[in-house]
Amino acid sequence: MRVLVVGGGGREHALCWALKRDTPDADLFAAPGNPGTAQLGTNLDIHVTAMDDLVQAVRRHHIDFTVVGPEAPLAAGLADRLRAAGHPVFGPSQAAARIESSKAFAKDVMGQARIPTAASRSFTALDPALAYLKRHAEPLVVKASGLAGGKGAVVCATRDEAARTVHAMLAGGAFGDAGREVVVEEFLEGEELSVLALTDGEQLVVLPAAQDHKRLGEGDTGPNTGGMGAYCPVSIATDGLLERVRRQVLEPALQELAARGAPYQGVLYAGLMLAADGTPYVLEFNCRFGDPETQALVPVLPGITAHLRDIALGAWKPREAILSASRAAVATVLAAPGYPDTPRLGGAIVVPRDLEPGTLAFQAGTARDADGTLRVAGGRVLTVTGLGDTVAAAREQSTRGCELIGFDGKAYRRDIGWRQIRRTTERAGAP
Ligand code: AMP
Ligand code: GLY
Numbered sequence: 001m002r003v004l005v006v007g008g009g010g011r012e013h014a015l016c017w018a019l020k021r022d023t024p025d026a027d028l029f030a031a032p033g034n035p036g037t038a039q040l041g042t043n044l045d046i047h048v049t050a051m052d053d054l055v056q057a058v059r060r061h062h063i064d065f066t067v068v069g070p071e072a073p074l075a076a077g078l079a080d081r082l083r084a085a086g087h088p089v090f091g092p093s094q095a096a097a098r099i100e101s102s103k104a105f106a107k108d109v110m111g112q113a114r115i116p117t118a119a120s121r122s123f124t125a126l127d128p129a130l131a132y133l134k135r136h137a138e139p140l141v142v143k144a145s146g147l148a149g150g151k152g153a154v155v156c157a158t159r160d161e162a163a164r165t166v167h168a169m170l171a172g173g174a175f176g177d178a179g180r181e182v183v184v185e186e187f188l189e190g191e192e193l194s195v196l197a198l199t200d201g202e203q204l205v206v207l208p209a210a211q212d213h214k215r216l217g218e219g220d221t222g223p224n225t226g227g228m229g230a231y232c233p234v235s236i237a238t239d240g241l242l243e244r245v246r247r248q249v250l251e252p253a254l255q256e257l258a259a260r261g262a263p264y265q266g267v268l269y270a271g272l273m274l275a276a277d278g279t280p281y282v283l284e285f286n287c288r289f290g291d292p293e294t295q296a297l298v299p300v301l302p303g304i305t306a307h308l309r310d311i312a313l314g315a316w317k318p319r320e321a322i323l324s325a326s327r328a329a330v331a332t333v334l335a336a337p338g339y340p341d342t343p344r345l346g347g348a349i350v351v352p353r354d355l356e357p358g359t360l361a362f363q364a365g366t367a368r369d370a371d372g373t374l375r376v377a378g379g380r381v382l383t384v385t386g387l388g389d390t391v392a393a394a395r396e397q398s399t400r401g402c403e404l405i406g407f408d409g410k411a412y413r414r415d416i417g418w419r420q421i422r423r424t425t426e427r428a429g430a431p
Pocket of ligand 1: 185
């Protein structure tokens with residue numbers, strides 16, 4: 001089996017690792033990959049949106065199926081290009097990927113399919129947007145509709161702040177093309193959950209829920225980032241809740257996309273706000289695996305890559321409706337000093353050859369220099385996943401791994417999974 005993984009972050013290193021775990025004799029290729037994927041297969045020096053080069057590489061290397069990691073190539077139509085050339089691929093078409101690449105489109109789909117989500121309006125013109133804001137309750141949320149690397153949602157305490165944000169997006173060019181349309185929506189309270197499901201467009205298998213920690217600082221304080229850590233499983237995401245998410249969110253979304261001529265194949269990621277009454281409201285859909293959720297999920301889902309292969313090949317016959325995690329996992333991101341504003345690059349990284357069993361180091365913002373020294377080359381440098389029987393044990397394992405990996409100014413949170421750990425301690429302490 002010859003497999004290409006498109007992408008070069010921690011998510012793609014984790015996907016490559018899982019492909020090797022599940023199919024040890026697979027021949028792996030990554031484009032562009034990173035020094036971590038280079039230890040598992042062959043890196044191809046091709047950018048994720050260089051469509052012609054990617055299609056050519058798939059042909060030249062006789063790739064049996066391709067897994068697309070990031071949203072940009074999906075939004076640009078890579079899966080369509082590969083399918084049109086007869087190459088199996090795991091990932092949605094450009095039309096179906098609009099569920100992530102246009103938040104305005106996603107809101108429209110949700111409205112039509114009656115999926116629980118915050119009340120909202122979308123605007124391309126400034127004046128009607130500002131007029132609408134005048135009557136909006138506070139706080140409120142303004143989102144750039146297009147792809148903004150996870151940074152396009154601004155929670156605004158006041159209407160004034162929202163007006164400034166809308167102005168910056170629609171008139172000031174903030175977020176470029178992604179900000180030419182904005183979604184203004186009601187602020188929701190609750191606990192956030194990431195629920196991912198594999199699908200061939202008809203059948204659907206729900207993965208264990210994960211929880212992402214987007215803020216830089218411990219206790220979920222400080223600026224938003226691309227994600228500082230994630231864990232699974234999450235005990236509030238019972239099978240009953242996941243069943244409800246399937247019925248009220250995932251299946252209606254798939255049906256509505258199919259009705260619009262855009263059947264969805266790949267992994268559909270619902271970013272949810274679980275309200276106090278138990279309703280799962282959708283904050284966003286993503287058309288791909290989450291980062292860093294994937295680094296927590298795939299290590300505890302042995303065999304998951306057979307699903308990706310079978311979906312890509314059009315031969316999927318899943319037996320379970322929900323996959324359950326074999327263990328608990330905590331994935332902690334090691335960030336560069338100065339992340340997220342001005343990450344300082346170039347520092348040498350020391351990764352001990354033998355991390356403890358139950359610890360995995362997935363590379364992301366790393367590069368090897370001419371001497372072979374591993375160096376910091378991006379804001380999120382590595383994700384260290386710890387495994388354990390409980391989230392608390394997994395976090396200890398992950399934190400120990402983070403301590404053992406050395407580079408100047410490394411920054412990481414020691415509290416990934418705190419909500420789950422607090423829940424279990426409370427339960428243990430209850431009479
Ligand atoms: P999004 O990119 O839409 O997932 O938004 C990024 C983050 O902004 C989410 O993970 C939430 O923390 C927050 N957020 C987005 N929409 C809302 C909302 N309607 N109410 C409260 N928080 C929100
Ligand atoms: N962890 C959030 C995302 O992948 O979009």
